[in-house]
Amino acid sequence: MGWFLLRRAGAALIVVALASVVVFLGVRALPGDPAVVLAGENATPKVVEAIRHQYGLDQPLPVQYVDYLKQLVTGDLGTSTQDKLPVSGILAERIPVTLELAVLAMLVAIVIGVVAGTIAAARRGRFPDYVATGFGLVGLSVPHFWLGLLAILLFAVKLRILPASGYVPLTDDPVQNLRRMILPALVLGTGFAAILMRQTRSAMLGALSADYVRTARAKGLSGARVVGVHALRNSLTTVVTVLGLQLGGLISGAVVTEQIFVIPGFGKLTVDAVLTRNYPVIQAVVLVTVVGYIVVNLLVDVAYAALNPRIRLAGAADG
């Protein structure tokens, strides 16, 4: 297990390094003079020169990259051109909001997806299966942002039981926070629940036809225990893998969901930064996303190893 994780961590580091190069070059590939862009629209040539020097843009690219890395290491992500605040501070404020949304959405997805997928597989070809499969297909086909609009239309405009938008920090008022997060989490979670449902169903169908499930039945175990313990345990690796694969989608979905429900999270920051051409923020946001994505994928690998005794015990001899 030790070696396995070390290898994965090594590969992840390489990808992060390459990604940082891509982000660095991407921003420098912007049309026009980056100094002009960074200075903002109405800057005088003098200010532009000052910015160019301040950001080291008069240096050769490799030197700039090393400077950029140095700044990264010290946690300096630059200054937002919009409100002149340090980008690191903005991120520290926005990321927890998105994390809360993502965790809630994941919970929705796991509860609905795994339960529905398991039931569908256990009742294959019967009514619950058709309902779950239908839900899976529709859930895959409906874009987040439309689902969000419909949810607002139904719950906020027609029924008036939940607020349409806005955000209250969890620490200020947990109840109000949850009231405002329920709809976004459901909207974001539903699409993933559909994907998870389909994959869980497929994995469970495989597991249920396995020999060890027949053994479990031969032991006289109840149907719930055969399905819920013996088959499901072997399908969990699939569930974890799918969760990992869908993480990018979750981040993308959070961008959209935050936009619709006006939640001041990381995703809304991203879109606002692009719309206002706030390059230091864009650069930081993309890098943070990539690093976060890779870190979570690494965690998925850990979970995967923990679930699979074959991998968990493989390194026991050499580590």
Place this chain on the structure above:
Amino acid sequence: MNLLSIADLTVSFDTEAGTVRAVKGVSLTLAAGEILALCGESGSGKSVTAMSVPRLLPDGATLTGSVTLDGAELLGRPDRELRSLRGKEISVVFQEPMTSLNPSFTVGFQITEVLRRHERMSRRAARTRAVELLDLVGIPDAARRLGEYPHQLSGGLRQRVMIAIAVACDPRVLIADEPTTALDVTIQAGVLDVFRALRDRLGTAIVLITHDLGVVADIADRVAVMYAGRIVEQAGVDELFARPRHPYTRGLLDALPASARGGRLREIPGMVPPPYDDPDACPFAPRCGYADDACTAARPVLEPHGDGHLAACFHPSTVEAVDA
């Protein structure tokens, strides 16, 4: 007194290609402490017949006839009631040792699970019993093995763990489906010893499904030979090996390496008939050297040939087997 009795059992499956009748009227009895071998090629219905007892059949199986344990009818009982018999009164050893254990759980978990289910044992007591069971099936260093996962064990050890699970609650009927096929000869002998010991100690009745006549000769008391969903011959093991009546049984015996002539394994030419059609003729006729018009005009039924010997053939052989 028969412990287990199967009477006129039929099993059919609904498939996309139509209804498949896998078992077509099988009757068998088994006394306590008896070891019955169920022989035949794959597709002959021997596994389906045996799995009808604990009703461990795929979805969509329809059963008619009668299966009784100690005189109590099992067919038509709800699954919930059968569950309390499975693993307790009737247990099963499957033929795939490599895949029949759950890869995600330790050996100990998988053994104690059945003890806790049926014997309501505490965790600690179940563990102690599990060590005994592993000792019983001849797994050395049992206490350590409990913490291991199936992939850490060899095929032979896995099969013994399967047997430990099957015998954990002292079953009255044990169904063993090709329990030795995947194992090499020395381990094979060990597994058969475990069965014998179980029979001697508890009087467990054993249904041994196999196409290995060497194993049959080694351990069985009685043999039933199945072909295309029916029993075609049944006799005590010595009687059957000495005087096989049905040409199919003869063919199987000839296929035994020990009696093979010229050092080559003789196979029975032809294929098992498809399970979809069931003509009113001897199903073995297309492959039989003795077949004539009578064999294609009607289906022979099981008739006694003395000494508890039954055979379904219009031309039963009366010749002693050459060197069985």
Place this chain on the structure above:
Amino acid sequence: MADVLTPARLAPAATGSGRTRRMWRRFRRRPMAMTGLVLVVLFLLLAVVGPVVFGDPTRIDFGHVLGAPSLSHLLGTDDLGRDQLTRIASGARVSLEAGVLSVALAMVVGVPIGLVAGFYRKHLDSVVMRAVDVVLAFPFLVFAVGLAAILGPSLRNVVLALGISQIPAVVRITRGEVLAVREQDFVAGAIADGATDRTILTRYVLPNATNALIVQATVAIPGAIIGEATLSFLGLGVQPPTPSWGVMLTGAQQFLSQAPWLAVWPGVMIAATTLGFNLLGDGLRDVIDPRSAR
């Protein structure tokens, strides 16, 4: 039953009308797959013929602002009095362009890379796959958002962003198929007969990868359609007044209480189109590769 047992994808250079007809017969028996096909055909018809029939989607009529669905405007009108049905028809064309062009781009770039990486395993494979990992490390929307930031929002850039983000999947699938086909006897035979790499790639490997790529396209096209709608909804894709379904929903957001119908139909169109492609893809997968049927 026989063709279930012999996987068609392993046949050398699988072509021939007999096989196609057989697959079509199997396909026709599946109601879900046929529903998908009908939805996709209707979408294609709307995208190709619709704009011609319904005319100019940008015609403003201040006399009918935010009109409810009526006989003259079946799906109502928006805040500028533009007919929603007309705009939906034009939006279908935008969706089709985004979906087909981006997938075409991904195929044109990804298939050769996958072929070469899979075929010349030793030298190129690890480099290519590492690059694929890097691209996959960018969540699609963040990638597209970044690209929109660099290139500016437009349909062409949406196609670029969607296309590039789909290349890794195409590379992976192609490579996987190549690795599988390489091991087949008929390829080994062709190599033994002295066939050139190029002949092997084009005559044997590519035709066998086609099925998997077709199935991938039925997954990627609806993904791209949703991607376009999402980017446009966020204001990072197609720009008004061009009537993308996403753009229409952005507009609808401000009038949820006055004109809820504006928020319904573009979304229904996106969902129906995506559902159609998904059903079609599931059906094709079942028919092409029966082993995957679950």
